[in-house]
Amino acid sequence: MDSEIKNLIKVWFTVVASLCYCYYIVARIPRGMIRLLFLLPILYLFTMLPCNINSINLRGPTAFFLGPLSPPPQKLLHFISIACLPIKLKQDPPLNTKNNKNPSHKNTPKSQNPTKVSRSILLVMKALFLAMIIRAYDNRPNLHPYVILTLYCCHIYLAVEIVLALATAPVQAIFGWNLIVTNVLRPSVYIPVCRFSAHLIGPRWASLPAITSAFLVSGLSHEVIYFYFTRVHPTWEVTWFFVLHDIYTVIEVVVKKAVTDKWQLHRAISRPLTVGFVAVASGWLFFPQLIKNGVDIKVIEEYSILIDFVKVNLSLQLPLDKS
Known part of the structure; x- marks a missing residue:
């Protein structure tokens, strides 16, 4: 270490x-x-x-x-x-906007900002949940494969959220920046392709090639990240994971344009279907490349090494009581 x-x-x-x-x-x-x-x-x-x-x-x-x-x-x-x-530079609203005239927006002390407090509490809760998941890996031999995949999904989500929060928190506190990772593909891929496609196929269907391009770029970007994880030649499974999402997203857009507001699924149905689709696709295409190359085992082992490393260094830093 x-x-x-x-x-x-x-x-x-x-x-x-x-x-x-x-x-x-x-x-x-x-x-x-x-x-x-x-x-x-x-x-x-x-x-x-x-x-x-x-x-x-x-x-x-x-x-x-x-x-x-x-x-x-x-x-x-x-x-x-x-x-x-x-991150990106945070754009403050003009001084003459209505929000700035509202006294509730003036000089709110940082210590009284409920948003920052709630984010801190949420970050602590995520860290605790991640620690519980890592602890649950001790019982991997007794867990069903689907349960393990569910833990992997939660692990990736929580780890990414915590890393992003810890990496950007100091800069956000000093300069006032906004997180940009969640919408980086929209200005860099989706909007340019959509504008170009509008001249070829019209504005009604211009979003379809833009959606496909965004999903494809996302898939290829994940292939690069997977290469850093596995250090083996890509198998393109994660790219197909995003291509599959692209196909179903395009179908959803076409159907919504066709039926307009005449008919739509209730959220109680659409949300479980979406979660189920992502779960099945993840087990089929997202995780196999990592599991086949033992990335999951190495990640879990590194947590144990990190814990031992912290314990050893803490013991060296603490003064010894020789009395």
Whole structure:
């Protein structure tokens, strides 16, 4: 674990140094082929850096955060935050809006902000649930495979939520940023494809190729993440997972456009169907590539190693009572 932490520090030190190079040198080169040539080594470096980390629990978040570079803002710290974290600058409403005239919106102390308090409580609850799931893995030999898959689904969801919250909380507290990971595909893929398709097939059906493009890009992005997890050639199962979701989403859009508001399923029916579809597709296409390569076992083993590492270091830090 000591060596892995050192590798993690080296990787992120290299990332910060590379971003400083982009901020001070590449950003001052006029847009065009010359800037791209100066930027290509950094793009290649960011692709290879996660491979220097052996721990899956450390390599996965590192690969996820090293995303595309963005235009540099005025401050270096802002640029590093945007490039390394799934956040964007928070846009404050104009001063002359009605909301700002409302006294309830004026000078609310941070300590009295119920939203931040509720988020903190929710984060603690998620951490507790994740700890319970990790503890439940001790009984894996006695659990049904479907129960294990359910635990894996909850594990991934909770782990991603906690990592994102912990990674973005300091920057949000200092600068006021919004999480962007949940809607990154809409401005980068969906909207451009939708606008282009509107000129070819009309605005009514322009959303269909846009939806397909977004799902396809998401599938290919997950293949890259899976490669960092497994370090084996892709089997394209996770891509088909998103293609399957694309097919059913397109069918749903077409049906809704055809029937308009004349008929629709009640939420009591549509929501269980959606959850059931995602659960079946996950067991069929999302998890097999990870399970076949033993990623789930390695992740669970790393938690035990991490716990032992923390216990040993805590015991070394605590003063010994020799009396």
